[in-house]
Amino acid sequence: MSYAQQASWTALKNPPPGGSVINMLLLSDGTVLTQSGDDGQHWFKLTPDAQGSYVNGTWTTTAPMSFPRLYFATNILQDGRVWLLGGEYTGPYFDPNIAPSGEIYDPVKDTWSPIAPYPTEAGARFCGTRNVTSDVQLAAGSPTVTGIYSTDRLTPGWTITGNGIPAGATVLSVDSATQVTISANATLTGPSPAVRFRGIALACFGDDPSILLSGHRILAGNIFNNSTYIYSVDTNSWTQAATKVYNDRSDEEGWASMGGGGVLTYDLFQSVTNNQGYAELYDPIQNVWTPISPADGSANGTLPVLTSPALGFELGPVLRLQDGRAIVIGANQHTGLYKPANNSWSAGPDIHGTLSNPFGAVRGANFGADDAPAALMPNGHVLLAADAGPNPINQNGDAAAGSDIISNIPSTAGLQVTWAVAQADGTRNVIPPGTIITSIDSRHQIHLSSKATVSAQQISLVFGGEFSSPTQLFDFDPDENNISPVSPPLNDPNLPTFAAFVTRMLVLPTGQVLFSDGLGNQLYAYTPQGAARPNYRPVIERVTHNDGVFTLTGRQLNGPSDASAYGDDAQSNENFPIIRLQNSSGLVFYCRSTNWTSTSVGNIPHESVNFTLNPAVTPDVYQLIVSAGGISSAPFTIRISNDDLDHH
Known part of the structure; x- marks a missing residue:
């Protein structure tokens, strides 16, 4: 266990061989599968060391997928394989072509296999x-x-x-x-x-959510309309599922696992169009979407609008909390909290950070998750990334034709290098499109990446906006209903100069959070303060063995939540059991879990999971621990004999 009296950050000892990491998935054998940001096609696996440490873990290269993909759907199947669909950008030139194809990775065979593509929609011009x-x-x-x-x-x-x-x-x-x-x-x-x-294109999938359901099925959204589809793992086929209640496509949205197998979504396009928050729940047993929106009386309370056209209709992650509520983190500074017990919404705390440069700071600036990750930690808090996207700064300044200098700005406090610069009235006759800040020279002057086309005195300018640095990491305390900068802060050199959309998080079985800034090859592990409350820990009731396969039976083996979330561009749900053995010498052996009987979260009263022994296990007495979402059970003593290994 990596719970601590004091929170801390630790840099991983070994860098991944593929450069930056743009996706992270926890496999059912306790290893971490990561996608290389260098080419978008290769994957690498992090294996913890003999003491179970991911910080000191080692990397191996796995088989590449069929072609490069960026921003696609993934799910860990109940047989331990990885299901992958689509891609907003694909191919060696990363065209924005929204691929309908998918594939499955088998970590045992180290192979990728194609799956049936996302269905063709009625109307040949559907995808454009x-x-x-x-x-x-x-x-x-x-x-x-x-x-x-x-x-x-x-x-x-x-x-x-x-x-x-x-x-x-x-x-x-x-x-x-x-x-x-x-x-x-x-x-x-x-x-x-x-x-x-x-x-x-007659079919397309990308920028869309998906989620594993019971019965070896996967629910997938639609980028252009409010239809949803179900993929059957057993038959490699698609069927149309229920249509969402509102006229709201799933583009840019994320889904969260809720108690009882339900799926929560925040309907961002419906919300922006009507300037009121809307949401709904999917029931996989009844195959029906149900509205849960205060705006139309289908839920109680208040649900904020959490994005805007200025923020690209982006949205942050959605996560179920340990107490059964869910948090939706906005692309703007707002958050929303849903309580299923009384079908009510409330406005959560806003996200505020600090914008600083050598010439001044803006404190209490609005920060948001205009595409960003979050992780539910064992202590019940949520670690989340956000950037200054929702806090553009309006200032006047003087521009001279042929010059890349803006002078006589009343104050450059808070401005950041790489921020976009545009004319406040929306025209482009002075500042060319695509212009950014290249340097902040003084309290009243900056340099730009482009030269002004004509001179203008005290022209009104907008600095920053969607996807604006810096990225800061925050801690949401659900008991205090407060969001504050995480302590201690992470000293990552890339965070001050890049937006949050490139970052990723994953909860490890140790209870730590693995963090990638998406740019460099240095990963970090955050060890949170405190431990999980006892009533949220998985409970082992018994372990049996039959012909080389062990079966563990217990309660709440999937944890209280998906554990890590991003939304439409990356899915890393971890609501399944991870099993490890530890001997008296402190050596740790992760086993391979398969066939967990539930895909729900929370207090599942009866569940079982199969597992096979790590090949390095020898006859001995071990402490068996099952974890989900980084929350570990109490140890369960198990004796492994030669007979157990004979069938291995």
Whole structure:
């Protein structure tokens, strides 16, 4: 256990071999699977050391997935495999093409396998016109194009342009996962880089939530409308699920596991359109969405609006708390709290941080989770990341044609390098689009990345906005209903200069929170103060053994929550049991869990899970511990004999 009298941050001893980490998943054998931010295709595995320490753990390279993906859905299946779907950006050139394809990773075999793609919607123009950019192989005089990274979106009629491709060529047929036939013969032999296919995509999934349900099923949202779909793991097929109550697409939204197997969503588009908060619950048994919105009388209390068009309709994570309530963290500074016991909402605490530079500070600035992670810690608090996106600063200044200096600003206090700069009236006649602050020179002057096109005196400017640095880490105390900067702060050199959307969190079986800033290759472990309350700990009732497989039976084995959350762009739900053995010498052996009988959270009165022994286990007496969401059970004494190992 890594519970402590005093909270602390510790840098992991070994960096991942793939550079930055942009996704983190806890596997059912206690290892951590991470996606490389260097190419978006390779994955690496962190294994704790012999004493169970992730801080001192080691890295191994795993098989790469079929092609690079960014911002997609993932779930840990009950057989321990990883299910993955879609991608807002895909391929070696990261086109924003919202891929419908998916794949499953088998950590035992270290292989990826394709799954049935997300369903085609009625209406051929559903997903709009998309690009697929790929390096290809051509043969002069042949219409066959090979070496395409994926043809999953291509259909006859798509255009194709690039070196060696005659003008006006189109796709005639899709021959395989990597090959098409086009309407003209290639004019060169060999590789042709960055060939672009363009056409109407008939199916697409990305920027959307998903969640594991009972019965080996996965519920998936829809980026363009309020329909939802269910994927069957057993049959590798899709069926349409219930339509959401409101005219609200699932784009940018996140889902949270609730008690009894329900799924909570905050309907952000419905909320922004009506300037009132809306939400609903999905019942997987009845296959029905139910409104829970004070705005229309389907719930009690007050539910704030938690995002805006200025913040890109982004939203922060949604997490069930240990006491059964749920928190929705806004892209603006607001939060909302839902209490199922009396079907009521209330405004949670706002998020406030400090903006500082050498020439002054803005204290109590609005911070928000305009895409950001959060983690429910064993002590019941929530660790969350937020940035200065909801706190743009309006100031006047003088611009001179051909100069990249803005002078005579009343105060540069709080301004940050890399912040966007735009004219307050929305025009672009003075400040070119895409301009950012490159330096803050004094209390009244800054440098920009672009030169003013014309001169203007005391022009009204907006500095900052969506996805603005710095990123700060905060602690939500549900008992005190308070959000404050986490203590101690993390001394990460990347946080002051980047927005929170690149960061990720994962709760480890030790009770620590693994943190990635999404940019460098240094990961950190946060050890929270205090321990879980006894009534939230998993309870082991008995352990049996049959033909090499052990079965553990107990209560609340999945923990009180999904444990870690981000939302539409990353899903790392950890509501399943992790089993480890510890011998009298302090050596720790994580076992592989499979077939947990419930996917719900909270006080599950009867549940079981299978596990197989770690290959390093030898005959001995062990203390068996089951954990979920970083909350560990009391030790359970188990004797492993030679007979137990004979079937291993």
